Amino acid sequence: MGDKEKNVEDILKPGDIIKEKWIIVKMIGMGGFGQIYEAKYMKSGESAAVKVESSQYDKQVLKMEAEVLQKMKGKSKYICKFFGCGRESKFNYIIMSLLGNNISALRKATDSGYFSTSTALRLGVQMLRAIRSLHDVGYLHRDVKPSNFALGMGRHSRRLFIYDFGLARKFADDRGMLRPPRDTKCPFRGTLRYASLNAHNGQELGRHDDLWSFFYLMIEITYGQLPWRSLREAERIKHAKMRFDHKRFFELERVPKELKPFREYLESLDYYTKPNYDYLIGRLEFGMRERKIDKSEPLDWERL
CATH class of the missing domain: 1.10.510.10 (Transferase(Phosphotransferase) domain 1)
Structure with a gap:
């Protein structure tokens, strides 16, 4: 594992909270962009996926992902539900539906x-x-x-x-x-x-x-x-x-x-x-x- 991947792994851990609404449960995946975590909405317990990419990366891909999900909102039953996105000091994130097996x-x-x-x-x-x-x-x-x-x-x-x-x-x-x-x-x-x-x-x-x-x-x-x-x-x-x-x-x-x-x-x-x-x-x-x-x-x- 490279240094950047280690940095991304250290960004979120179980119990961390995003937007004062979503609590991180566990890491569920890793890719070239960063990592994916399972999170729960603190009020309802609804599960979601949180994609995270390090703000140190030269190539940022979550911006396009957020753009597509926002554009597709309510227009297709084959596209994940989009809950939101944002930027912290060390990482960018996007919150969407949690999916099953590919x-x-x-x-x-x-x-x-x-x-x-x-x-x-x-x-x-x-x-x-x-x-x-x-x-x-x-x-x-x-x-x-x-x-x-x-x-x-x-x-x-x-x-x-x-x-x-x-x-x-x-x-x-x-x-x-x-x-x-x-x-x-x-x-x-x-x-x-x-x-x-x-x-x-x-x-x-x-x-x-x-x-x-x-x-x-x-x-x-x-x-x-x-x-x-x-x-x-x-x-x-x-x-x-x-x-x-x-x-x-x-x-x-x-x-x-x-x-x-x-x-x-x-x-x-x-x-x-x-x-x-x-x-x-x-x-x-x-x-x-x-x-x-x-x-x-x-x-x-x-x-x-």
């Missing part, structure tokens, strides 16, 4: 390493709706991956939430007018395993790039892994994606054939084109109807 952890907990078609299709529909709701208010996520979707708690334990907006970017204004793409090469944004080829090539990312990441995500959760899983170098991963023969995956029963037209459709899109989300969601819902999948039947982790 999709990556749930997949890895299965005996097979992949989800059933029933579970994958139902998750896919929710993830696409979450991505669309973010795009509808003019933001790209730019890091769509299984670990950035998590289940809610309590009565929302079957609902997926998209989160972690530290790499988000505003691509349109409040009137829906697109920002012109940058002429210069853009720095890489995202996670190598799920990033689009546009991200590898330093191009301005658009709505279709979030959907490319979703496509790779769906292959992974239904097949169990991506062909470049063991690769670490960006250039090798890029070339593996360029050679990716996705058609052979659809010869396997566990990969839904409804994903087959996704690649061809995504290849037809560019930065300026608004994706037809209804078409993509419709493909997955058609697969559910064809297989007579009941939305209320147990999800894979509920069968254990």
Whole structure:
């Protein structure tokens, strides 16, 4: 653990109070930005997550996260509830809904390493709706991956939430007018395993790039892994994606054939084109109807 991480760890401890309202219970996660804590609202006992980043960091990401959560407030059931944010002398913080297990952890907990078609299709529909709701208010996520979707708690334990907006970017204004793409090469944004080829090539990312990441995500959760899983170098991963023969995956029963037209459709899109989300969601819902999948039947982790 580096010195900065140690500093972040020392900032909050159980019993600390934020905004004279929230008491820290325990640390529940750690990332490159800082750390996540569970907290309780002192008046009601309601639980929440507190993200903290050191004010010493050159790169501050919670500002964008707070911006997105405030913009999305009341506009999507797939976005965390936003309780507030602020700045102390040593750290910045943001308070939001406490979430449960993420999709990556749930997949890895299965005996097979992949989800059933029933579970994958139902998750896919929710993830696409979450991505669309973010795009509808003019933001790209730019890091769509299984670990950035998590289940809610309590009565929302079957609902997926998209989160972690530290790499988000505003691509349109409040009137829906697109920002012109940058002429210069853009720095890489995202996670190598799920990033689009546009991200590898330093191009301005658009709505279709979030959907490319979703496509790779769906292959992974239904097949169990991506062909470049063991690769670490960006250039090798890029070339593996360029050679990716996705058609052979659809010869396997566990990969839904409804994903087959996704690649061809995504290849037809560019930065300026608004994706037809209804078409993509419709493909997955058609697969559910064809297989007579009941939305209320147990999800894979509920069968254990």
